[in-house]
Amino acid sequence: MAKIASLKDIEEAAIKKLDTNALNYYYSGAQDMITLHDNSEAFDRYQIRPRTLRDVSNVDMGVTVFGKKFSSPIFIAATAMQKMANPVGELGNVRSACKHNVGFSLSSISTSSIEEVADAVKDLEAEGHKSVRYFQLYVYKERAKTLNLIRRAEKAGYDALFVTVDTPYLGRRLPDIRDNFKMPYHLKLANFQTSTDEVSDSTTESENSSWLARYFTDQVDPSLTWNDVLWVKQQTKLPIVIKGILTAEDAKLVVQHNFDGIIVSNHGGRQLDSVSATIDALAEVVEAVEGKIPVFLDGGVRRGTDVFKALALGAKAVFVGRPALWALSYDGEAGVDLMLDIIIEEFRMAMALSGCTETKDITKDYVKIAPKYISKL
Numbered sequence: 001m002a003k004i005a006s007l008k009d010i011e012e013a014a015i016k017k018l019d020t021n022a023l024n025y026y027y028s029g030a031q032d033m034i035t036l037h038d039n040s041e042a043f044d045r046y047q048i049r050p051r052t053l054r055d056v057s058n059v060d061m062g063v064t065v066f067g068k069k070f071s072s073p074i075f076i077a078a079t080a081m082q083k084m085a086n087p088v089g090e091l092g093n094v095r096s097a098c099k100h101n102v103g104f105s106l107s108s109i110s111t112s113s114i115e116e117v118a119d120a121v122k123d124l125e126a127e128g129h130k131s132v133r134y135f136q137l138y139v140y141k142e143r144a145k146t147l148n149l150i151r152r153a154e155k156a157g158y159d160a161l162f163v164t165v166d167t168p169y170l171g172r173r174l175p176d177i178r179d180n181f182k183m184p185y186h187l188k189l190a191n192f193q194t195s196t197d198e199v200s201d202s203t204t205e206s207e208n209s210s211w212l213a214r215y216f217t218d219q220v221d222p223s224l225t226w227n228d229v230l231w232v233k234q235q236t237k238l239p240i241v242i243k244g245i246l247t248a249e250d251a252k253l254v255v256q257h258n259f260d261g262i263i264v265s266n267h268g269g270r271q272l273d274s275v276s277a278t279i280d281a282l283a284e285v286v287e288a289v290e291g292k293i294p295v296f297l298d299g300g301v302r303r304g305t306d307v308f309k310a311l312a313l314g315a316k317a318v319f320v321g322r323p324a325l326w327a328l329s330y331d332g333e334a335g336v337d338l339m340l341d342i343i344i345e346e347f348r349m350a351m352a353l354s355g356c357t358e359t360k361d362i363t364k365d366y367v368k369i370a371p372k373y374i375s376k377l
């Protein structure tokens with residue numbers, strides 16, 4: 001078999017290994033998957049404007065986020081139920097992120113608990129590695145349940161809460177509906193000890209939604225407003241990052257409410273189909289926040305040049321979601337190591353070949369819209 005050389009190669013290898021249930025769930029976007037595909041394709045609408053003859057023998061990819069230094073700005077996004085990819089699940093991802101000195105975010109809907117994930121890096125921390133972990137929070141109808149998650153994340157040393165705001169309901173992912181997606185029976189939603197059976201018991205079976213959508217409707221609060229997220233802020237001293245912003249209007253509200261950061265995200269194209277690709281939404285959000293809080297991006301990041309373009313358009317760092325799942329499926333923790341090694345090296349190369357030796361050098365002067373996409377109107 002030919003050597004793996006790109007994230008695309010890892011994805012192809014993983015697709016061959018995964019069963020239909022997990023593959024449908026990991027792969028799919030909402031509805032016609034227009035946004036899912038556009039997230040990656042949109043990066044190709046931007047071109048890099050490289051500078052030459054600068055000494056690029058040393059390239060520093062480092063960034064600082066909420067006072068913590070990272071070796072590179074490529075972090076791991078919160079994705080649910082990682083043990084469907086490989087028994088090591090979330091623990092493989094958090095360990096690999098720690099070894100690479102990049103951030104890891106844990107989903108509320110994880111198959112390893114908040115505490116297990118924190119414990120999994122203890123040996124690496126003892127060797128001198130730094131682990132920065134963010135906890136992705138869904139606001140449960142039952143506020144005591146939400147508060148319990150917040151307290152546990154604080155106690156286990158997580159660095160920030162990422163409150164997801166694009167999911168009052170789970171988007172319609174047609175493959176999950178058609179094939180009736182279910183978490184395998186041997187797994188649990190580890191933060192709550194919820195098993196597949198309990199979900200079916202507590203909700204009405206419906207022809208028109210997946211197991212997960214039923215769980216979500218049952219548990220997660222669709223009445224969420226800014227006031228509820230302010231309630232979260234009042235409960236904790238941890239920085240609160242709002243995940244799932246796509247417009248300048250909402251970005252300004254995030255700043256007005258004194259939250260600490262924004263992730264420009266469309267949930268990997270899994271929520272509302274036909275919204276803009278995140279790289280296309282980034283500039284308006286960055287402009288609206290006027291440098292007051294950091295802006296991050298996720299969605300479709302698959303190459304070092306994608307990372308470079310996102311930083312040029314104002315992102316502090318980016319998150320990869322599916323690539324970490326494909327990597328886990330391909331080869332567990334070693335697969336994630338390989339995935340991060342590849343994309344970090346690609347990013348280093350993109351910086352060097354563009355004449356940038358520090359991430360702060362990567363400004364909007366380094367990108368332009370490819371001529372064929374400029375409107376002739």
Ligand SMILES: Cc1cc2nc3c(=O)[nH]c(=O)nc-3n(C[C@H](O)[C@H](O)[C@H](O)COP(=O)(O)O)c2cc1C
Nearest residue numbers: 026077078079080107164267268299300320321322
């Ligand atoms: C299988 C899967 C599960 C996800 N689960 C969550 C989740 O539990 N919470 C959340 O806020 N976002 C979740 N996301 C969205 C990711 O955090 C992220 O926004 C998205 O994956 C980025 O796009 P990418 O997969 O193209 O990198 C999930 C995405 C995928 C693909």
Ligand SMILES: CCCCC(=O)C(=O)O
Nearest residue numbers: 080109212215216267270
């Ligand atoms: C109820 C689980 C939600 C996970 C999620 O956010 C996703 O599948 O995109």
